[in-house]
Amino acid sequence: MTAPIRVSDVVVSYGEIVALDGVSLDVAAGRVTGLIGMNGSGKSTLFKAIMGMIRPDRGAVLIDGADPAVARRRGAIGYVPQSGDVDWSFPVSVRDVVMMGRYGHLGPTRRPRPADRAAVAEALDRVELADLADRQIGQLSGGQRKRAFVARGIAQGARTLLLDEPFAGVDKRSEATIVRLLRELADDGATVLVSTHDLHALPRLADEAVLLLRRVLFQGSVADALRPEHLARAFGLDVLDQDGAA
C-alpha cells in the first residue's frame, strides 16, 4: 500500500534560490507527522508542492497514489494556512469560513443544502466553536482562529490535513486543544502533517517527526528527532559553529 502522501525526489527553485533540493518523504495515515525546520527551510514550499500549487522542477508528489489534482477534486486535502496569510479583517463569519470547506461538494453556485449546514454545525461543535459561529473571523483569539480552519477541513471531509505553523501566536491552552483535536483526527485515520518550529509541543503532538532543511535530514521518532545533533543540523547550527571557529 502506498503512503497517503508520497514525495519523491522533489526539487523546487525560485530563480537562483533552491527551496527544495531533492526531498523524498512518505507521510503515513492515522498519525500526526511533525515537519520541523527553521524559517526558509522549505516547509511552506513543500506544502505548496504537496497541494500542487507549484510544479516541481524535478520529482513528483502522489496523494493516495494519484496526482494531487485528483485528490484536490475529491476534496481529500484540507489546508490550514499560516496566520500571516489570512486577511483577518475580511468580512466573513466563522460559519462562513467553515462552510467554504463544503464548496467542493456543492453545485456551481455553492448554495448550501441542509446536509452541508449540518456538516458545518457538526464541525463547529467538534472544535468547540459553536457559540462563536456568527462572530467575524478576526474577532477570535489566535487559537480559536486555528480551530475554525481545522473545522473547515473537518467539514470538508478531508482525509489529509496540512497545517502550516498552527501554533504561532497561539496561547498554551489553545495549543493543547489543537493538539488534542489533531490527535483525535489522526486516531480516526486521517493523515495529519503539521509544520512547526515550536519544539515544545512536538512530543505531545506528533507520532513522527521530519527534519527539513531544503532536504529531509531525518525522519523517525520524535525523541530521536529532538536529539541535539539532529536539531543542530536542521537549524543550521553546525554551519554557525564553523563560522565561529573561522
Next chain:
Amino acid sequence: MSFLDPLLAPLQYEFMVRALATTVVAAVVCALLSCWLVLVGWSLMGDAVSHAVLPGVVIAYVLGAPFALGALVFGLLAVALIGAIRDTSRVKEDAAIGIVFTTLFALGLVLISVTPSQTDLNHIVFGNILGVSDADLVQIGVLAAVALVVLIVKRRDLTLYAFDPTHAHAIGLSPRLLGALLLGLLALTAVVALQVVGVILVVAMLIIPGATAYLLTDRFGRMLVIAPVMSALSSVLGIYLSYWMDASPGGLVVVVQGAAFALVYLFGPRHGLIGRRLHAG
C-alpha cells in the same frame, strides 16, 4: 409648486431620465464588483485596467465592434503586460502598473486624435451621461445584465478566491480562472461605467462603494447590499447636483461618492474614526 419640484423638474427632459437610469445601472454593477475588488486588493489593478481599456474602445469604435470586446482585449493585455514586466525584469509591480496603464491610456488618446468621427470620442475619456443614445442604453443594459448575473451566480466562489485562494486551489477550484473571471468582469464593468464618468474616473465607481460598505459592516452579504444602494443614491444625487449647478455630471457623481465615503470614514458606527476613538476611550 411643491417642494418636489426641484426633483421632478429635470425628469421632464428625456435626456435626464436616460442619464439617471444609466447612472443607476452603472452604479449598482460597479458597486457590486467593487466589494470584491477592495477585498482582493485590486484597487490599483482596477485603476490600471479601467484606463488601459481606452485604446480597445477606440479601435472597437473604428471597426464597428462592440466596445466591450475591445475593452476586454486591452484590459487583459494590460494585465498580461504588467505580469510580464514584473516577472521578467527587476521592476516592481507598482512601477509596472504605472508604466503599462499610462502608456496604453496615452495610446488611446493618440488614437482618438487621429480617428475621424461624427461623435466626439473624448466622451469616452470624460463620460457623456447627458448624451446617452438608444444604442448606448442597449449596450449598457446588456453588459450590466451579464456582469450582474455572473457576479450573483459566482459570488461565493469569488468571495472564496478573495479570502483564501490557497483553499480554493486545495478543493480543486482554479484560483487563476477565478482571478481571470474577476478581471473580465472588471473590463466589462469599466465599459458600463465609462459612459457615466469617463475612463479617467471609472476607477472611483469601482472602489469607493466597496470601500465605504467595508467600513460599515463585518458581513460580506451586507456589503453586497450597502455598496450598490449607497452608490446608486450618491450617483443620482450627483446627477441632480450637476443639473442644479450646471456642472460636470461625471465629476459630481464621483465627488458625492467620495463625500459619502468621507462621512462613513469619520462617523461610521463601528469602523469609523470617531466611533473607534469612543470605543477605545
